Amino acid sequence: MNSLIVLPILLPLLVGAACVVAWRYVAAQRILTLAGSIVYLAVSVVLLERVASEGIQAVQKGDWIAPFGITLVADMFSAAMVATTGVVTLVIVVYSLGSMDRPREAWGYYPLFNILIMGVSGAFLTGDIFNLFVWFEVLLISSFVLLALGGERAQLEGAIKYVTLNLVASAFFLAAVGILYAMAGSLNMADLSQRLGSAADPGLVTTLAVLFLVAFGIKGAIFPLFFWLPASYHTPPVAVSAIFGGLLTKVGVYALIRVFTLLFLNNVDYTHTIILWVGAITMVTGVLGAVAQYEFRRLLSFHIVSQIGYMVMGLGFFTPLAMAGTVFFIVHNIFVKTNLFLVSGVSHRIHGTYDLKKLGGLYRAHPWVGMLFLLSALSLAGVPPLSGFFGKLVLVKAGLGIEQFVVVAAALGVSLLTLFSMTKIWAEAFWKPLPEGTETHAPGAGMGPMLGGIVTLAVLAVVMGVAAGPLFVLAQQAGEQLTNPAPYIEAVLRVRGGS
């Protein structure tokens, strides 16, 4: 039964490998990837249900007991992230069927996509700090190739910045893991949690914590380390932008949350205060960056940074309520942010540009595309009763509960500016009459699957709002687990065997 935890990693690997085998047969790759992502979604939902009903699941790879072998763990946070990945993956695969160009499909898009998902799942499920590094490597190489695939000039320029800065992060991460291992003598995170708690030199643990903060801070794109993100995310095909913007960046945040709720708890006053303020500054600079943009996808990219700040702020509050809110917010944000990128692809399909100044008239010509955009955009801005509002509500309540008034004020101001920049997209691309000189194409075939994906995520933005009550119960479980590592440690260190 515990093989369930391995499946989200193994399944994309197998599908990816099969796609390589079927290199010349794009149709076969499409079917394989689609089928694979459907199964993945089913598996991830079953896993989520299992964790919700039976508690934290863990399995030892190769039957080597913890902490010596590699552990895979699914607590509520991990399971929620994997399930979210399942939804987003399926949506993007469907969207890709309609939107991805033939050359990229023929030159490895599907294998790379599957391996990326494998890396994401691995990062969410691993209970081993070095194994986490390995998954980051998988993510980095597959995302780099996906980013550069096609070799357009803008792509390459973005990809260079992306890979350079992320390699720096990997180097810091690896160095930090090595030093950590030398001092604490273990790599299993549950084991490390105990070992670091009783370390003889807590000051050194704090120093290491800061290194991890920088490494994951770069990966997760926090201030002032986020440069690679707005430099690259707007360059590849939109389906790739969407999975990067929606999902990939959150892996860095996931890692940050994981280590700062499990490993580095000996000087919370220092580390989590830094995290809190970094989060606050990140969300402000991110949203200001967005306000300054007139390119659809660049604007969205800066918003990613801003919302990363929201998530990091939740980690900085570090109460059960705040962590629950953070988890809820991350899941919501993945859906909504992915969808906004997907909508930008539709406007690009119709008018051949991402430039908001050249776009226009979409609302009159395609009112339902407008409505779909609105659901996601307003949700992103935290307008009730959509999903984003509840994430914001919980985080603001958590902040007020511990009287962090300045940070809360910043968070509220950011949400206003988010609304402001979303209305900018709305007013420019949808409301404003189409400027003269902008070409208009017939949407053509492929629009069906594209809209199918968008509708799904838009509906989810509504459902997460309307069903906020029951969903938040799950988030609360995650929040409890993240603020009390004992059950996690117990689940990992007591397991014997598995797949």
Add this chain to the structure above:
Amino acid sequence: MIYAVLSGFVLALLAPALYRLSARWSGVVFSVFPAILALYFLSHMEAVVGGEAVRVAWPWMPAMGLELSFNLDGLGLLFALAITVVGTLIITYAGSYLHGHPSLPRFYLFILMFMASMLGVVLSDNLIALFIFWELTSVTSYFLIGFEHDKDTARAAALQALLVTGTGGLALMAGVLLMGQIGGSFEISALAADNAALQGHRLYPLVLALVLAGAFTKSAQVPFHFWLPSAMEAPTPVSAYLHSATMVKAGVYLLARLSPVLGGSDIWLYVVTGFGAATMLASAYQALYQTDLKKILAYSTVSVLGTLTMLIGLGDKLAIKAAMVFLMAHVLYKAALFLVAGSIDHETGTRDIRNLGGLRKTMPIICAGAAVGALSMAGLPPFFGFVGKEALYEAVTHGNLPVTVIAVLTSMLLFAVAWLAGIRPFSGAETHTPKHAHDPPWTMWLGPVFLGCLSVLFGFMPVLPEKLLSAAASSVLAKEVHMHLALWHGFNALLVLSLVTFALGVLVYWQLETIKRVTAFALPAVHRGPSHWYALWLRFLNWSAVGQTRVLQNGYLRLYLATIMTVTAVLAWYTFLTYGDVTVVAMDWGDIGVHEWVVGLVALVGAIATVRAQTFLRAVMALGVVGYSVALIFVLYGAPDLAMTQFLIETLSLILFVFVFYYMPPFKRFSRRVVIVRHAVIGTAVGAFFTLLVLVATSVQWHPTISTYFSENSYLMGQGRNIVNVILVDFRGFDTLGEITVLAVAGIGVYSLIRLRLGKGRGS
């Protein structure tokens, strides 16, 4: 009651589809819905005025204290009736007013959604639910104000309204959450029952400020009032509904609803009364200067909102009674006047009062409706507006002198304004208008006529709404009150005050141009000021956004790297020096052999040569030296496998680099000396930190390492003599799986990147 609120949302979503069934009579068809709701609410009248509150609750997000709990009491009923009755008339009207407009189906979507949200606001007992509906009214009004979205001005006005009310909304959100946190409940009824904890709390002023920010922005109190006149870009039915009868009253509603919770304190009295008084006078004054019918009405609406706010601020029994009467009177006459303005605009093609005149002959029915509305607004008997003004005077004369003076001055100005908006376009000689005027279809005069009839009816028989108004006042005061309204109070001081007001009003209207000229000096402060600040703020926002982004996201990879390294160095060194301990380093320098010194020095020289190299080739060679030295260190410390791998990789990459770089030109030095020094300092700081930390790591071992397990078990359980191999393929085989995947992907990447070159030179 839940269904009464929520069905509006469902109908809204279906509206674009339903529209197709009967495009011609869509307005009439959709107006059936609010009419049914109005009847539904009327059916509760008996119970509510009898003091029973109807309450239902559904859980939504229990963990946050969020419930859909609705409470129908007097105040809620008064507003619910205003929303649904006026809503019925507005939707009927809009069907004709916007007939043939391409976006009409989605107009119904937004207006119905707005109506449902508004009902949610006035019926919610749960503060978070109230806030949710509150935000929805802001958002739907954004789409309604920007309905004519081809116009720049409409888009700008929509944004302005959204930003101003949105800012207040966020403040309200914080205020609501704090109220719940301090008071221990999010149910208004529970908070009102026990407000001592809240009012005695040290955060009470903050809570009050946040809530008032929400209410004042929504109800357009000075200095946030400027968005409302701008919002007149909206189609007239929207202005009539949102900007006179309903949405802008949400702020007043909130103040009334929360006065048992937050009211009664000195801050409440001074702040609420003060803002209200300032608003009522300033806006009535600004209304004089307008020539657009709708803007005249908008400013006079702001003035009335100020009056209502002022009365709620005073908060005694007379003031609350007056507020309720005044509110009802205003709903009746202002919605009617807006609809009249819309009809004039629709039928003549202009709303500028300088171009309008003599319409009594061509638009007799509209003229009748307008006259009743204007006279009621002017506060003349026998209309209900007179009853309202009498109540106002009764309240302020029991208050204090400054407020009384302001109230009289405001009433005097509004008297003139009423004449401007409701009488002048119909009187005098006929003017030439863009379209030839005639009375509109019945759907468009029904509203003003119906509301006008109510103004007359309630004026003659104020006993009719008396019970409802008493019940509403009882809700606000949190105790049962009974009021007795009458058109004729006898000859008393209040009547004298009214007569004085009328006389002054006539004088103002008669000498309007003179007065405008004489008092024009005050106009910039109240008129241009706040909207000017808004424009400045927007400019500043864009300027700072562009500026900070240009600095941060400057496009130079080397600056990004420098920033990241600097942050790392500062943060790491600071942390280490604050919390760490250098003394744990236990190094025996004498223990280092000569050959080790040599290898170390060679590596160091190689590193320095790399950064100082003048050509790619030299840099690569020097880098090779570093790599080989590291491999040698592996040899010295008993890791031959690792050393072997490292040698192979170094050799391979050196060869590859040579192939690639052979054709490259020498480096050019673009960096100034100071930059080089800066980078050297940053690099050294980071490098030194890691060196130090590694030294520390070699000296510190908190817990026994797990590698002992590997050496003990690799042969016994892993069946291999080479521990490294067993670790790689067995103990930690999962890592290796991942690393193999990395290699495979790299292979695909190299292959595809070389072969697939799309759109060369087509960059964005």
